[in-house]
Amino acid sequence: DAGVIQSPRHEVTEMGQEVTLRCKPISGHNSLFWYRQTMMRGLELLIYFNNNVPIDDSGMPEDRFSAKMPNASFSTLKIQPSEPRDSAVYFCASSSTGTRAEAFFGQGTRLTVV
């Protein structure tokens, strides 16, 4: 398996534009997580899904952020409209079930909003 795949790796956009980040989890994993990492706030859990259903979105900073998981192999995180303070690295991770479960991370998307 190629691991968790995120795209794009880098995104530079202007304030007010819509940004869509994409994630392909590892096949067979049934939990998916979106994290945001900044110097100021560290690693923050934004939302996580289990079996494609959003379980906890309390970490989503505001209504400008939305996430979907239409099927087991794809998820998106959308920011509309984007603001400079959204600049961060966004990570997607997936995990399996059972006692040997562990979370695997993608390489992240570095978002810069200017």
Place this chain on the structure above:
Amino acid sequence: GDSVTQMEGPVTLSEEAFLTINCTYTATGYPSLFWYVQYPGEGLQLLLKATKADDKGSNKGFEATYRKETTSFHLEKGSVQVSDSAVYFCALLDSGGYQKVTFGTGTKLQVIP
């Protein structure tokens, strides 16, 4: 809810020094515990894990023992190298139905020659 507390960083050590990064957790049930490492400019990689009490996870000279009685999972290495400079995250995965992963705030380690 679940939580993970790590020692504050940054931690600066000389090469070949002994490393300890403390981690304690709060969880219901019997979580699995992990240490992840993040090298500059990269994503998080699993360093080691332990799935039940008294298990010892080990990898690349790093070790951590799952201590249920003290709810701890401290990371240790006997002799650090410059290449170990990174941010280390302690994490737990709950044993409930949703497999939620909870991370600590991370501890930055800098090893100087």
